[in-house]
Each structure stands twice: as C-alpha cells, then as structure tokens.
Amino acid sequence: xxxxxxxANDARRSSARPPGLAATVGALLxxxxxxxxxxxxxxxxxSLFAVSTFVVFxxxxxxxxxxxxxxxxxxxxxxxxxxxxxxxxxxxxxxEQGGFDGFLLAPVDRSAMLVAKALALLAYLIVLELxxxxxxxxxxxxxxxxxxxPGLLAVLALADVGIAVIGTLIAALAVRTRARDLLGPLLxxxxxxxxxxxxxxxxxxxxxxxxxxxxxxxxxGTLGLYDLVFxxxxxxxxxxxxxx
Amino acid sequence: MNSLAATLPxxxxxxxxxAAYIVFFAxxxxxxxxxxxxxxxxxxxxxxxxxxxxxxxxxxxxxxxRPGDVGEPQLAEQxxxxxxxxxxxxxxxQTPEPHTPVRxxxxx
Amino acid sequence: xxxxxxxxxLSISTVAAMGVALGLVFFxxxxxxxxxxxxxxxxxxxxxxxxxxxxxxxxxxMAIAHLRTRDQRWDLRSYVTIHMSLILGVVVxxxxxIWARGSWGHWWVWSEPTLVSFLIxxxxxxTYQPLRFAIEDPERQARxxxxxxxxxxxxxxxxxxxxxLSSSYLHPRVLGSSSNLPxxxxxxxxxxxxxxxxxxxxxxxxxxxxxxxxxxxxxSSRILGYR
Numbered sequence: 001x002x003x004x005x006x007x008a009n010d011a012r013r014s015s016a017r018p019p020g021l022a023a024t025v026g027a028l029l030x031x032x033x034x035x036x037x038x039x040x041x042x043x044x045x046x047s048l049f050a051v052s053t054f055v056v057f058x059x060x061x062x063x064x065x066x067x068x069x070x071x072x073x074x075x076x077x078x079x080x081x082x083x084x085x086x087x088x089x090x091x092x093x094x095x096e097q098g099g100f101d102g103f104l105l106a107p108v109d110r111s112a113m114l115v116a117k118a119l120a121l122l123a124y125l126i127v128l129e130l131x132x133x134x135x136x137x138x139x140x141x142x143x144x145x146x147x148x149x150p151g152l153l154a155v156l157a158l159a160d161v162g163i164a165v166i167g168t169l170i171a172a173l174a175v176r177t178r179a180r181d182l183l184g185p186l187l188x189x190x191x192x193x194x195x196x197x198x199x200x201x202x203x204x205x206x207x208x209x210x211x212x213x214x215x216x217x218x219x220x221g222t223l224g225l226y227d228l229v230f231x232x233x234x235x236x237x238x239x240x241x242x243x244x
Numbered sequence: 245m246n247s248l249a250a251t252l253p254x255x256x257x258x259x260x261x262x263a264a265y266i267v268f269f270a271x272x273x274x275x276x277x278x279x280x281x282x283x284x285x286x287x288x289x290x291x292x293x294x295x296x297x298x299x300x301x302x303x304x305x306x307x308x309x310r311p312g313d314v315g316e317p318q319l320a321e322q323x324x325x326x327x328x329x330x331x332x333x334x335x336x337x338q339t340p341e342p343h344t345p346v347r348x349x350x351x352x
Numbered sequence: 353x354x355x356x357x358x359x360x361x362l363s364i365s366t367v368a369a370m371g372v373a374l375g376l377v378f379f380x381x382x383x384x385x386x387x388x389x390x391x392x393x394x395x396x397x398x399x400x401x402x403x404x405x406x407x408x409x410x411x412x413x414m415a416i417a418h419l420r421t422r423d424q425r426w427d428l429r430s431y432v433t434i435h436m437s438l439i440l441g442v443v444v445x446x447x448x449x450i451w452a453r454g455s456w457g458h459w460w461v462w463s464e465p466t467l468v469s470f471l472i473x474x475x476x477x478x479t480y481q482p483l484r485f486a487i488e489d490p491e492r493q494a495r496x497x498x499x500x501x502x503x504x505x506x507x508x509x510x511x512x513x514x515x516x517l518s519s520s521y522l523h524p525r526v527l528g529s530s531s532n533l534p535x536x537x538x539x540x541x542x543x544x545x546x547x548x549x550x551x552x553x554x555x556x557x558x559x560x561x562x563x564x565x566x567x568x569x570x571x572s573s574r575i576l577g578y579r
Contacts, residue, residue, distance in 0.1 A: 257390030260454035
C-alpha cells in the first residue's frame with residue numbers, strides 16, 4: 001500500500017504477469033489452512049467422529065479386538081465416512097460468502113482451485129489419520145500396529161489422494177445444489193468403492209494376526225491407477241463447474 | 245407353443261428362464277405403455293393449441309384445466325428454444341416459481 | 353432433423369432382430385453341459401448388461417460433446433442415454449438375481465464380479481436424476497450433469513477392474529463367461545447382443561422424440577402467447 005497515487009509504472013508492473021499456477025495454489029491453500037486453523041470446523045469433527053465410530057463398532061460387533069479383513073473393513077469404512085464429513089464442508093464457506101465470485105474475477109487458472117482444495121482435503125485427511133489410526137490401534141486392533149505401519153502408510157497415502165480428488169470434485173458439484181449434504185456422500189460413496197477395495201484388501205494382511213502378510217503391489221497399483229485417472233478427469237472438468 | 249413346451253427339459257430351471265424373459269418383456273411393455281400415455285397427452289395438447297390458434301376446430305375446444313391433470317408442462321421458465329425440460333415426464337410435481345439466473349437461495 | 357425420423361425402420365429391425373435372437377436362443381443354441389436350461393438366461397442378461405454399460409459410457413461421451421460445443425441437444429441425448437441405461441440396468445439386476453437364485457439358491461451372490469460391479473454402477477447413476485432435479489437453472493443443470501456423466505463414465509471401467517481384482521481371490525467366475533463359447537452359442541450371443549443394442553437405440557430414439565416434441569410444444573405455446 002503506497003501513499004503516492006499510482007503511476008503508469010505501477011500499472012504496468014501490476015498487470016505484467018498474473019500469478020502462475022503454483023503461486024495461486026499456494027495462496028488458496030494457505031487461506032484454506034489458515035481458516036481451518038482458526039475456525040477448526042472440519043478436522044476436529046472428523047477425528048472425533050472416527051474415534052466415536054470405533055467405539056460404536058466395538059459395541060456393534062461385540063468384540064474386544066479385530067484383525068485381518070474385519071480390522072481393515074472397520075478402519076476403511078470409518079475413514080471413508082469421516083472423510084465425507086470433510087467433503088461436505090469443503091466448499092461451504094466459499095459458496096456462502098462469495099469466495100467463488102472473488103476467485104472467478106481473478107486472472108488466474110481456475111484449476112488452481114481444484115488443486116488447492118484437494119490439497120487442503122488431503123491435509124485434513126492426514127491429520128484425521130494421525131488421530132484415527134493410533135486410536136484404532138489402541139481401541140480395536142488385535143495385532144501390534146507398529147509392524148503394520150510402513151505398509152499401512154503407503155496404502156493410506158495413495159488412498160488419500162484418491163479420496164481428496166474425488167471428494168473435491170463431488171464437493172464442488174454438490175455445494176450449489178439443494179440438499180447438498182445428502183447429495184455429496186450419495187455421489188461420492190459409489191465413486192470411492194475402488195478406493196475401499198484397494199485400501200481394505202491391501203491393509204488386511206498387514207493387520208492380520210493369524211496370517212500376517214506383506215504389502216501387495218497389485219492394490220497399490222489399483223489405487224495409483226485410480227488416482228491418476230480421476231486426477232486427470234477432475235482437472236479436465238473442474239473448470240465447467242465454476243463457470244457462473 | 246407345443247413344440248416349445250416339448251423341448252423344455254423338466255424342472256431344470258425352465259421356470260427361472262421364463263421368469264427372466266417375462267421380467268424383460270414386462271418392463272419393455274411398461275415403457276411402451278408409458279410412451280402411449282405421453283403420446284395421448286401430447287396429442288391432447290396439440291389439439292388444444294390448434295383450437296386456440298383460431299383455426300376452425302375439428303372438435304369442440306377442450307377446456308383449459310381439467311381436475312385430473314397431473315403436471316401440465318412447466319412453462320414458467322425463460323424462453324429458450326431447445327432448453328431442457330427440468331422434469332423427465334409430467335408425473336412429477338412442478339416447482340411453481342420461475343427460475344432466475346442469479347444464485348439461488350442456499351439451503352443448509 | 354425432423355423428430356422421429358427413422359423410428360419406423362429402427363422399430364421394425366428391432367422386432368425382427370429380437371425374433372431371430374429368441375428363435376436362436378430357444379431352438380438353435382445347444383443346452384449347456386453344466387448349467388442346463390438355466391444357462392439360457394445368459395443370452396438375455398449378459399447382452400443387456402453390455403448394452404447398458406456401453407450406454408453409460410456413451411452418455412459420458414455425449415456429455416463431453418455437450419461441454420465442448422455447448423449444444424443443448426447433446427445434453428438431451430446424454431440424459432436420455434443414461435436414463436435408458438438405468439432402466440435396462442434394473443432389468444440386468446433383476447435377471448441376474450433370478451439367475452443367481454436358479455444357480456445358487458440365493459437371490460444375490462457376491463461372487464459374480466460383473467453383477468457386483470453393476471450394482472455399484474447403478475448406485476452411482478441412481479444419483480444422476482436427483483442431482484439434475486436439485487439444480488434449477490437449466491444451463492447449470494446441464495453443465496453439472498455433464499460433469500457427473502463424464503466422471504461416472506470413466507468410473508465404469510475403473511470399477512470393473514477393481515471389483516474383478518478383488519473377487520478373483522474369493523471364487524472363480526460362477527455364472528458363466530462370454531469367452532470360449534462354442535460357435536453355435538457364440539452366434540446366438542452375438543445376435544442377442546445386436547438385438548439388445550437395436551432395442552436400446554430404438555428406445556432412446558423414442559424417448560428423444562417424445563422429449564423434443566414436448567419442448568417444441570411448450571415453446572409453441574409460449575410463442576403463441578398462451579398460458
């Protein structure tokens with residue numbers, strides 16, 4: 001903010017180069033993370049939901065420990081549904097407070113919003129898992145979590161990217177419709193079935209007491225393919241959601 | 245049909261096969277029936293339009309509103325030739341207010 | 353293009369193809385060794401499934417055309433194609449359940465990956481119309497629906513891959529495969545597939561004609577100043 005009236009040089013400089021994709025993404029991501037840090041709207045809720053769900057599962061299944069397929073199933077279902085909570089809230093502030101309009105007026109690549117929001121959702125998912133996975137190991141898991149952890153982290157990383165991409169796309173789709181809280185999960189859950197398949201099948205041998213196994217590459221490959229395909233598609237179609 | 249019945253092996257799932265094909269044809273026929281209903285509705289609307297346009301009517305003009313009508317075509321939207329109808333067929337209820345191009349009310 | 357052009361030809365060919373297909377299924381194709389007469393459902397269920405899935409993917413391709421050309425007619429075609437695939441998909445699930453009941457005694461089996469994938473795809477596309485009806489602005493509705501159709505169209509093959517990978521661990525293919533068919537069965541299958549594709553094209557054409565007529569009717573009413 002200068003005190004002098006703008007000169008021709010200033011005008012020329014400010015209109016010289018619109019910010020590049022990385023700069024735009026950085027700015028948007030910073031804003032979203034800052035807002036989340038201050039309002040704590042999404043992540044604490046998601047984490048609390050996950051831990052509560054584990055408790056519910058204990059009573060629903062009437063078991064003290066789970067392992068193998070059961071453990072993988074509980075973990076992935078809980079993560080998925082907690083992610084839905086985050087997805088629902090992802091664009092709400094922008095839709096309600098005019099964030100879309102401001103963004104559309106700026107001379108930036110519109111796909112930057114997709115990348116920024118997906119990275120934000122990814123960040124939320126990572127924090128969610130930092131809470132949920134140890135909680136799972138504490139509350140429900142029969143086998144020690146430590147030896148499963150490296151493989152589990154790889155699976156979680158790939159799956160999180162898929163959830164982030166699809167979650168962001170569906171959140172943008174659903175946020176400006178009626179009944180957005182219903183439509184979001186309804187659209188996202190079938191789309192995320194391959195992630196559940198890959199994640200659960202890959203985690204199951206890691207979490208197993210009876211037949212412990214290693215990480216199978218085919219599921220990592222499936223998750224990676226899913227991330228790639230839908231990442232590209234989301235990047236291609238996202239612009240069309242922002243048009244008005 | 246007798247030759248067909250004679251070729252059916254006894255009790256090896258012929259009932260299920262029949263059920264499957266019947267389901268298929270039933271759904272196709274239901275669709276045909278729905279199309280027939282829509283066609284008659286279109287014909288009625290065209291005839292009404294024709295009468296209203298001032299041509300010598302072939303039949304006495306139909307009254308404008310009938311109690312049995314479910315979902316007359318929604319005409320409140322802005323004139324856009326080739327605009328997509330919002331409802332797939334007339335049996336859904338219609339939203340009364342015209343849509344506007346501004347951002348719609350948010351529902352939480 | 354005038355509304356309803358080619359409908360008569362399509363309808364007659366569909367009826368003819370259906371007749372030939374049925375004749376082949378019940379009088380020409382041999383009874384299969386393992387499953388017996390029940391296997392005849394295969395000629396109904398699998399062609400319908402293939403046509404329905406291709407319809408979903410086709411709806412996605414039409415949605416791409418819509419987004420690129422902004423021509424609302426592509427959106428109409430995309431909508432009709434997806435709608436018709438949904439209807440045929442219901443028949444696929446019902447006939448699949450009947451087949452499972454006859455084969456295994458259960459109305460649903462998880463061991464048949466095609467059927468399972470189909471269920472997931474149907475659950476996804478069942479949200480297509482609620483999504484459309486939740487958006488009032490017609491232009492935005494068409495745009496958002498096209499985005500959905502493209503994403504879902506890409507999802508169909510991805511989903512099949514994932515489900516097939518997962519179930520290959522559990523059971524081998526149960527309800528019959530369409531590969532390694534002896535020639536008479538392959539011929540019957542091919543004709544059935546063609547007949548179902550023609551049926552799909554005919555039903556879509558009828559639906560398109562009905563919709564376009566209705567649009568024309570509404571705009572005529574408006575132009576003439578009535579209502």
